[in-house]
Amino acid sequence: MVGGGIKPQSTHPDPAKAEELNLLWEHWTPQADADGGLDFNGLLGLAVRGMVIDGESFCSFGFENGQLKLRLIDPDQIDSSRDQQLTGGANIIQGIELDRSGRRLAYHLFRDRIGLGFAWSQERVRLPASEVLHLFNPIVAGQLRGLSWFAPVLLRLADLDTAHDAQLVRQKIAALLTGFIIDMEGTGGSLAESVADSFAETSLEPGEMRVLKSGQDVRFSEPAKVGAEVIDFLKITAREIAAGLGLPYEVLTGDLSDVNYSSIRAGLVEWRRQVDALQRNVIIHKFCRPIWRRFITTAILTGQIDAPGFERNPEPYLSANWLTRRFDWVDPKKDVEAEIAAINAGLMSRRQAVAGRGIDIEDLDREIAADRDRAKDLKLAFGGEPTASDKEVDDV
Structure with a gap:
């Protein structure tokens, strides 16, 4: 703002x-x-x-x-x-x-x-x-x-934070469980042996090969991935928060995956x-x-x-x-063309157009005049204007 x-x-x-x-x-x-x-x-x-x-x-x-x-x-x-x-x-x-x-x-x-x-x-x-x-x-x-x-959305922010924490804990737990060693024959041994085995090294290293005891098998954990329902819940909650704050969802989150040029422009206008x-x-x-x-x-x-x-x-x-300060658009060329058309049609003054960009028209005009004088002295031309030397040749 x-x-x-x-x-x-x-x-x-x-x-x-x-x-x-x-x-x-x-x-x-x-x-x-x-x-x-x-x-x-x-x-x-x-x-x-x-x-x-x-x-x-x-x-x-x-x-x-x-x-x-x-x-x-x-x-x-x-x-x-x-x-x-x-x-x-x-x-x-x-x-x-x-x-x-x-x-x-x-x-x-x-x-x-x-x-x-x-x-x-x-x-x-x-x-x-x-x-x-x-x-x-x-x-x-x-x-x-x-x-x-933020008063209208504090509860929703707390819900979103709780949901993120719960999902993070879920992923951490799933990542910690690499696999399970199963006794297929049910011969677990004595209590002392079970306690000793529980402290045995069970981590994995790259390229490692390990020999299991007779009757044992390994089943690897398959952690549940973040489902579409979780993503949908987070998006819906974020949209509720954006509505409570009076912001477009895309401005709040920076998520532009579901918008196109027309929809984002229409949302930003309001x-x-x-x-x-x-x-x-x-x-x-x-x-x-x-x-x-x-x-x-x-x-x-x-x-x-x-x-x-x-x-x-x-x-x-x-x-x-x-x-x-004026907001910048994705396609400024169209906005400039629209302003030029409005000025030519008498629907807007040049002063209004310049002020809309957050610029003092007096400062702008002085800068333009100074630039033109300098370009003339140095025989420079911009925007297709003929140089001073070209004009001299044409006069001859």
Whole structure:
């Protein structure tokens, strides 16, 4: 859902100012992490991963050396056990403080991350809601905390794990039993001899020939192979898990043995629509956009950029489009041809097509112009275009 990153594109009406805002963002992203370990896209990927596994992610704003800083908060730090009625109609529910209308006022959390051993402190702090981002995908109205995306399939995952373990043990036991020595005449001998024989060497070596006692025979074990019913059970269980996670079976397992071009494409189209909705309605809305607006506001208030008219109308500076990485298709030629046809028919703009690839059209056009100027200076031609020397010959 994040891929190589999600990038803002300022929509300021002044192209020069929009480019200045975009460049300022590009310079800031490598140092966005308050802990210094990740850039902005790395933090975004970690936050989305936490949303999937834990059901939610938290991020707090900080300020250091005139720069905005971001710090991810472990969901376990939120004091989920704290429920309290406050004066004035406010309440604390699962560590989240709400006013009487249900608006979030603050988050109550432990100062240190749980699991630090002797360094862990049970001291609690209150962070204003304006300084915390809470990333989760709500599934019911009024939901306060996130639910792990794996919650609907935990039992099925346990069943699948148990089935794998049982099948593995079955195969191990079968492999350990090479064969059986049978006393065809029923003359097993005394108890002492039987005990002694039980400790005798019965392993096999490559090319070995062994002489059996009179009346003995050998029957080799024929381990049962993994039957089709086992494979079918595992596939059905994996499909149930994929459905519970909202993923195509092929994406979850990487098993493409039962698909063709049309079926995999049809299955991926619907899934990619769901991913696009999550990107737009959850990740960008709850995480990316608030960070962009806080970053631009901080940069303007600290004098990093001149912003005439910001106090009167900040929206031109704070608004932006967000470019997400496009999914690659198996046959990109057909998609390019479809886009060209849509542009020529007036059904799509070139800007839309370029933005759909996660590319800023301004950057793309500058690169194309620079490449053409360089090719012209070096008398190069690509794509069947005539070289400068060819044009000179034609003119003569």
